[in-house]
Amino acid sequence: MENITVKVNGVEISVPKGATVLEAAHAAGFEIPTLCYMKEINEIGACRICVTEVNEGRGFRLVAGCVYPCTDNMEILTASPKVIESRKKTLELILSTHDRKCLSCVRSGNCELQKLCKDYGIEDASKYDGVTNTYEVDNSAAHMYRDNNKCILCRRCVAVCANTQGIGVIGANERGFKTYIGSAFDMGLGETSCVSCGQCISVCPVGAIAEKDYIKPVLEAIADPEKIVLVQTAPAVRAGLGECFGLPIGTNVEGKMVAALRRLGFDKVFDTDFAADLTIMEEANEFLDRVKNGGKLPLITSCSPGWVKYCEHYFPEMTENLSSCKSPQQMFGAVAKTYYAEKIGVDPKNIVMVSIMPCTAKKFEIGRDDQNAAGVPDVDYSLTTRELGRMIERAGINFLGLEDEKFDDPLGISTGAAVIFGATGGVMEAALRTAVYTLTGENPIDFPEVRGTEGIKEATYNVAGMDVKVAVASGLANAKELLEKVQKGEADYHFIEIMGCPGGCVNGGGQPQVAMGIRNFVDIRAERAKVLYNIDAEMPVRQSHENPAIKALYDEFLEKPGSHKAHELLHTTYVKRSIN
Amino acid sequence: MNSAKATVPFKGTKEQEAQLLAFIAEKKDTQGALMPILQKAQEIYGYLPIEVQTIISDNTGIPLEKIYGVVTFYAQFSLYPKGEYTISVCLGTACYVKGSGDIFDKLQEKLGIAGGECTADGKFSLEACRCIGACGLAPVLTVNEDVFGRLTVDDVDKIIEKYNA
Numbered sequence: 001m002e003n004i005t006v007k008v009n010g011v012e013i014s015v016p017k018g019a020t021v022l023e024a025a026h027a028a029g030f031e032i033p034t035l036c037y038m039k040e041i042n043e044i045g046a047c048r049i050c051v052t053e054v055n056e057g058r059g060f061r062l063v064a065g066c067v068y069p070c071t072d073n074m075e076i077l078t079a080s081p082k083v084i085e086s087r088k089k090t091l092e093l094i095l096s097t098h099d100r101k102c103l104s105c106v107r108s109g110n111c112e113l114q115k116l117c118k119d120y121g122i123e124d125a126s127k128y129d130g131v132t133n134t135y136e137v138d139n140s141a142a143h144m145y146r147d148n149n150k151c152i153l154c155r156r157c158v159a160v161c162a163n164t165q166g167i168g169v170i171g172a173n174e175r176g177f178k179t180y181i182g183s184a185f186d187m188g189l190g191e192t193s194c195v196s197c198g199q200c201i202s203v204c205p206v207g208a209i210a211e212k213d214y215i216k217p218v219l220e221a222i223a224d225p226e227k228i229v230l231v232q233t234a235p236a237v238r239a240g241l242g243e244c245f246g247l248p249i250g251t252n253v254e255g256k257m258v259a260a261l262r263r264l265g266f267d268k269v270f271d272t273d274f275a276a277d278l279t280i281m282e283e284a285n286e287f288l289d290r291v292k293n294g295g296k297l298p299l300i301t302s303c304s305p306g307w308v309k310y311c312e313h314y315f316p317e318m319t320e321n322l323s324s325c326k327s328p329q330q331m332f333g334a335v336a337k338t339y340y341a342e343k344i345g346v347d348p349k350n351i352v353m354v355s356i357m358p359c360t361a362k363k364f365e366i367g368r369d370d371q372n373a374a375g376v377p378d379v380d381y382s383l384t385t386r387e388l389g390r391m392i393e394r395a396g397i398n399f400l401g402l403e404d405e406k407f408d409d410p411l412g413i414s415t416g417a418a419v420i421f422g423a424t425g426g427v428m429e430a431a432l433r434t435a436v437y438t439l440t441g442e443n444p445i446d447f448p449e450v451r452g453t454e455g456i457k458e459a460t461y462n463v464a465g466m467d468v469k470v471a472v473a474s475g476l477a478n479a480k481e482l483l484e485k486v487q488k489g490e491a492d493y494h495f496i497e498i499m500g501c502p503g504g505c506v507n508g509g510g511q512p513q514v515a516m517g518i519r520n521f522v523d524i525r526a527e528r529a530k531v532l533y534n535i536d537a538e539m540p541v542r543q544s545h546e547n548p549a550i551k552a553l554y555d556e557f558l559e560k561p562g563s564h565k566a567h568e569l570l571h572t573t574y575v576k577r578s579i580n
Numbered sequence: 581m582n583s584a585k586a587t588v589p590f591k592g593t594k595e596q597e598a599q600l601l602a603f604i605a606e607k608k609d610t611q612g613a614l615m616p617i618l619q620k621a622q623e624i625y626g627y628l629p630i631e632v633q634t635i636i637s638d639n640t641g642i643p644l645e646k647i648y649g650v651v652t653f654y655a656q657f658s659l660y661p662k663g664e665y666t667i668s669v670c671l672g673t674a675c676y677v678k679g680s681g682d683i684f685d686k687l688q689e690k691l692g693i694a695g696g697e698c699t700a701d702g703k704f705s706l707e708a709c710r711c712i713g714a715c716g717l718a719p720v721l722t723v724n725e726d727v728f729g730r731l732t733v734d735d736v737d738k739i740i741e742k743y744n745a
Binding site (some may be wrong): 015167168169170171172173174175182183184185192578580 | 630633637638643644645646647648649652654655
């Protein structure tokens with residue numbers, strides 16, 4: 001591509017033609033602050049925090065650096081007195097209608113607005129105080145709340161919902177000073193076809209939207225001597241939790257996480273990975289059964305509750321394609337409250353099952369019908385990675401100083417196939433490892449075609465003389481594109497993996513928020529996924545069917561995959577929902 | 581937030597729907613189709629309640645919220661039907677300084693609706709207007725074609741009674 005030369009704060013640099021002022025500055029080592037800008041997702045130049053002085057030969061003037069394209073020989077000033085003055089005024093105006101309850105805000109300490117105010121030396125947060133709008137907090141959804149009193153109207157949540165997820169249940173209503181983010185006809189989010197993915201929460205720069213926090217009842221359960229409190233952690237949590245404690249993106253903190261959970265007082269620290277292996281046993285069996293007996297194909301994975309809810313709302317005619325397998329979170333709870341309860345001789349009513357998930361849709365999932373294998377809910381509380389981070393901090397645990405510890409047996413035993421569930425393509429790869437073995441007796445481990453962060457991946461494998469066509473999608477706009485191809489008859493896959501969040505669970509809506517200034521230049525999906533693939537590569541056992549604890553579970557309790565008992569405990573049904 | 585849901589029962593007919601669907605089919609593949617579709621829908625129904633916006637959403641694939649966002653952005657679109665009697669209070673400068681703001685507030689309170697809305701029985705809708713050229717009578721309001729001038733807040737009850745009879 002053709003290059004042009006620009007000068008950023010006196011530093012001459014060559015950039016590709018079409019690069020924005022923001023990109024040129026970044027390349028020259030200067031960061032321009034942003035609030036609304038999300039690369040390729042929300043390029044609307046609306047918030048004006050990125051204003052930058054440029055000179056294209058006619059003198060310096062202010063432009064929106066995030067979207068303004070560089071021209072040859074352009075001079076750029078990213079932090080001149082005029083720039084600083086303008087940004088400061090914009091911040092003061094944002095603050096004039098912002099509910100400044102920073103001390104009690106969930107984002108205190110990692111709020112992008114708070115950081116900018118500090119960086120730009122805002123001395124008087126109430127400088128332009130005047131008329132304000134007050135809004136009721138929307139608590140209608142199972143997984144999150146919206147407090148528009150803290151909203152700065154950056155529209156990142158709107159863009160991620162409409163563009164990345166292809167849903168669009170939130171948007172800007174009214175106009176001018178009365179503008180607010182909400183849903184059609186002021187429906188509460190819980191009344192809309194929101195799928196609970198939480199991507200809006202991950203991109204919110206402030207505390208206007210957040211997950212519903214269940215730390216308190218979990219701590220109360222731990223303090224109750226009558227209760228046995230078990231915890232399970234999803235694969236992706238170990239790849240994200242470290243960020244809550246300042247560790248670089250892509251740090252594996254599995255051992256410290258286990259140690260911290262024990263110090264928090266959980267009676268047993270187990271691993272959702274165990275149930276991921278179990279999911280593979282059931283789902284591979286279901287797949288082979290559907291292929292052999294002419295069942296509904298393509299079979300589509302059901303691990304991601306955001307995706308499942310999306311399917312129910314937007315592709316209700318395809319719910320029969322969904323695997324009847326409960327998600328690993330729910331399978332884990334079902335096994336813990338039946339098999340494990342029996343093993344330790346405890347009434348399942350006295351077991352409190354807590355899950356730590358990179359996900360907000362899991363909070364919705366635990367309340368679904370038909371998720372109570374032992375007559376009590378399979379999972380009692382589902383916390384996000386962020387909530388766990390807060391719990392550890394609140395308990396005064398020196399996370400960074402913890403020695404690594406191991407999960408408890410037997411529900412902490414897992415394989416490499418399970419840990420990659422947390423990245424897009426991981427469930428497919430894990431299923432292929434077991435399906436190919438079941439059909440051919442061979443043991444291939446690596447299926448690189450289904451790895452990587454692309455939104456849609458396709459591959460064909462010849463297994464025992466049959467061409468098995470598979471596809472993997474992550475992010476719901478990608479899922480929609482793929483499913484429309486299937487519906488139009490343009491593709492005839494046998495097996496599809498879909499994850500609601502782009503990149504899979506590592507980038508789930510419950511993972512630690514990463515400031516957009518970093519996200520615009522670092523692919524957090526890839527960095528966190530690396531953690532999981534590295535763990536997989538080092539695991540002694542890398543196929544779900546070789547997991548000794550899973551073998552014991554079938555031998556002692558479930559008989560075989562797809563047995564009557566397995567169906568009763570580990571499988572579920574779906575409903576058809578409407579679009580609102 | 582005002583609840584835009586509580587309103588007069590929807591009385592759309594099959595003919596109206598067919599007319600709207602034909603227009604959507606004609607326009608939906610052109611860029612920027614939403615504005616002309618909304619204008620047509622308002623022309624057909626007189627206003628844009630959830631039932632009408634849902635028809636548009638279902639047949640264009642545009643999320644309902646996006647449509648609602650556009651409808652609430654532009655003053656030309658209304659979420660509420662016109663009542664049998666439209667009460668229009670002048671909030672132009674002369675009327676305003678003579679206290680028409682208080683009259684408007686009293687009407688909102690009395691009718692239980694905000695400006696732009698219609699009472700649930702379909703009888704009255706309330707709106708604010710700018711100068712109607714009767715500044716000598718300020719403050720002024722109109723009920724359909726009837727003009728009332730030199731008003732005080734206390735006159736509001738009598739006016740409503742007259743049309744409620």
